[in-house]
Amino acid sequence: MELIWWLIALVLMAVGLLGTILPLIPGAIIILAAAILHQVMLPEKSLGWWNISGLIVLTLISYALEFGAGYFGAKRFGATKWGTFGAVIGTIAGLFFPFPGLLVGPVLGAIAGEIVAGKRLVSAGRAGWGAVLGNLAGMVAKLVIALAMISWFLLTVPAPFPSP
Numbered sequence: 001m002e003l004i005w006w007l008i009a010l011v012l013m014a015v016g017l018l019g020t021i022l023p024l025i026p027g028a029i030i031i032l033a034a035a036i037l038h039q040v041m042l043p044e045k046s047l048g049w050w051n052i053s054g055l056i057v058l059t060l061i062s063y064a065l066e067f068g069a070g071y072f073g074a075k076r077f078g079a080t081k082w083g084t085f086g087a088v089i090g091t092i093a094g095l096f097f098p099f100p101g102l103l104v105g106p107v108l109g110a111i112a113g114e115i116v117a118g119k120r121l122v123s124a125g126r127a128g129w130g131a132v133l134g135n136l137a138g139m140v141a142k143l144v145i146a147l148a149m150i151s152w153f154l155l156t157v158p159a160p161f162p163s164p
Contacts, residue, residue: 002042006160009038013150020062020146021139024095028062028142031055031149038157047156055149062145065138067091070106073134079110079127086113087131106131 012034019027032055039046047055067088074087090109094101107128114124 002045003160005038005041006157009034009153012037013153017143017146017150020142027146028059028149031146031153032059035149035153038153045158045160047153051152051156055152058145058149058152062142065141065145069134069138069141070110070131071134073137074106074110074127074131076134077126077130078123079114079130080117080119082113082117083110083119083124083127084113086110086116087127087134089113090131091135103132103135106135 013031015025016027016030016032016034019025019030021027032052035047035055036052039049039052070087070091071084074084079087086109087106088109090105090107090112092105093109094103094105097105110127110131111121111124114127115121119127
């Protein structure tokens with residue numbers, strides 16, 4: 001039975017890893033849920049609640065990066081408060097659309113915010129480019145955090161079969 005729970009946890013973690021790249025799949029939450037499920041089903045052979053709390057912190061950091069990346073990217077490329085606000089709104093709106101939404105939403109939001117602030121299209125485009133780069137950096141950071149969470153699980157939990 002232990003092997004079955006191990007496999008379920010690993011499959012869920014693989015789905016969670018894909019979710020860090022694909023929109024609408026909450027990657028870090030699925031990885032965390034897999035670790036919690038393993039802990040609940042096999043309490044004597046799992047991570048322990050202290051390690052679970054560490055994974056919760058990594059999950060929260062992952063989502064903070066997801067929502068803040070477009071904002072900081074636009075800000076880095078000279079966006080005004082309207083442009084950064086537009087990037088955040090575009091990121092939230094992009095969550096409701098398939099894959100292009102998360103890339104296009106922050107760009108359009110930053111450009112629209114800059115135009116509302118009275119900037120010319122070239123300056124607005126620069127802010128949009130910053131939002132794209134920020135979101136890409138956020139995706140890479142989320143992927144690194146997801147890999148760290150999975151590694152933490154694999155290094156902490158003993159294998160379900162005896163080593164030779």
